[in-house]
Amino acid sequence: MALWLAIVLIIVALIGGTALGFFIARKYMExxxxxxxxxxxxxxxxxxxxxxxxxxxxxxxxxxxxMNKFQDK
Known part of the structure; x- marks a missing residue:
């Protein structure tokens, strides 16, 4: 029973980390x-x-x- 809980927590942590990383990177670029x-x-x-x-x-x-043509590539 503890194994499936660990797998779920790992998946949730990966999804949360990905979302948090995306928003931090977006804010930094802005x-x-x-x-x-x-x-x-x-x-x-x-x-x-x-x-x-x-x-x-x-x-x-x-x-x-x-310059715009070069940046599009």
């Missing part, structure tokens, strides 16, 4: 993305200006499309 937002057009424009390039709108859009 906090990380809030503190370190992904690159946007303004950031890209500033980086290009710091490198001494005068960014055109067409070039900014092309680079953003390339």
């Amino acid at each position: 906090k990380y993305l809030k503190e370190n937002p992904p690159i946007n057009e303004n950031m890209l424009r500033m980086m290009m200006m710091q490198m001494g390039q005068k960014p055109s709108e067409k070039k900014i859009r092309q680079m953003m499309a390339q």
Whole structure:
């Protein structure tokens, strides 16, 4: 009788640990993305200006499309 109780408790602990781990990881990623937002057009424009390039709108859009395509892979 104690064997089935031990098996049930192990299964419940695994399910609980998985659920708790999921929510902790989700909260951590939300906090990380809030503190370190992904690159946007303004950031890209500033980086290009710091490198001494005068960014055109067409070039900014092309680079953003390339970055989004790379991130999707």
